[in-house]
Amino acid sequence: MRRSAGLLLLLLPLAALVALPHVLPRFHTYVAAIVLLTALLATSLNLAIGYTGLYQFGHAVFYGVGAYGTALMLTRSGMPAPVAFLVGPLAAAALSLVMGLICIRLSKLYFGMLQISLGSLVWAVVYRWYSFTGGDDGIHGIPLPDAIASPKGSYYFTLAVTALCVFAMHRIVRSPFGKVIQGIRDNPVRAAAIGVDVRLHQLASLVIAGFFGGVAGSLFVVVENSVFPDMMFWTFSLEVLIMCLLGGMYTYFGPLVGASLIVLLRVFASVHTQYWGLILGTILTLVIIFLPDGVLGLFARRSLTKEDRGA
């Protein structure tokens, strides 16, 4: 009973998303694609922050590296497109591993601060290295395979990849590994005392989160046809973090909801005002005061444990 209800709750939006380009105008289809890939980005961040309890404050870097990796492969190498779409996320995962190795020995807030610093370093390189990355201009007019070059094509590609990744991460969260990282989040001392190599699992979780963040970045290339350094700037990391907070960090679909709300709001706001930062700040304040568990968290308090138990 509950299961079929849950399935319906999943299939209905999915059906709506499939129908969307046929009913809505082109601009809305584009916005929907941005919503989807941002939802994927926020969900990947939540793997690290919500499920593993790591202060992943620089997540946009992996998004950016995924995007640049794919963009550079498509523009500068003669490699076929599928390779480019693999290289982006793999580069993000590799960077995540390297940064993780450096940061993981620090605790909590220090981990987050060092990650922001290292991320800013990556951003600075991308920003300055005109000859390779296009500097602050970014890269534009990235050539895409015909099948995904049209607005509808890019939308469906984004939908398919996002759905696949969100499903894959959902499996991960419910695997032994997923259970263990949640255990580490709640009680690292106990986790170590039952023989779990805490750092190794944290590192693995970071790499997985970085990889899926990179996938979101690759999708950005498909939807936007361009990349620019600001997508990996730390302020955007903060924005993704707010998405997780807004939707609810301790629910699986919370960040997805939070991302949708924020992206839609940003699109709407950009028509009327230039003060996006102000709006975002206000949202953050309101969430912290009134919705400490996020929108979904409000409905499903502690749903992580309850759902996982399959009650």
Next chain:
Amino acid sequence: MLRVESVVKSFGGFKAVDGVNLHVGAGEIVAVIGPNGAGKTTLFHLLTGHLSPDSGRILFKGKEIGGLSPHVICRRGITRSFQVVNIFPRLSVFENVQIAVLSRERKTFRIFSPVKGMAEEEVHRILRSVALFDQRDVESDLLSHGDKKVLEIAVALSGNPELLILDEPTAGMAPEETERCIRLIRKLSEESGLTILFCEHDIALVFEIANRIMVMVRGATVVQGSGEEVRRNSEVQSAYLGESGEC
């Protein structure tokens, strides 16, 4: 099985453990007693890798384990409970034990198989043996204090240890809970021949279940021997038993 030789650990200038000698043979139940602040917990932290010794040797099955990481020591065959209850509060009773079993089976890097139902038989068997089976689906944070303590022992047992270390297993328990806990410790020792090292303030309980007792005062071993030997030791009487009775 476990041999501790003149181990020292200091915090700043303060020597919390200052020359401990301890021997635990296979199958024994050994108790550590001593007044508050004697360094019992610090000693256990040294044995399980939560602290590293400044000097001295800690040999487990003939191999030095001093300074190794907690998870490595766990895999060598020592698991423990903590003085303050230490479980996964947001996970259910079942999951607390399950995660420990999966860790022992080295299955924690499986990322795509559903965890639900994994190792179910073994987890159920363990929960039955400690009488927590009926509460298997309860979020462990909601258990009574006594049940939490017992759950922690169950979690420690799930690692199939050769040596089980318990830091004040009955602390804060109601009398009937204490009774149940003692029966459990006895059963573990008798049925599976498990080696147990524990510390405890309840002296009567210690003399009741321990084969041998080590007395610690101000970080140092005063004496280790049978209950009779410890009782006869005049230093213990003046330093500990006589002065404060049960502390």
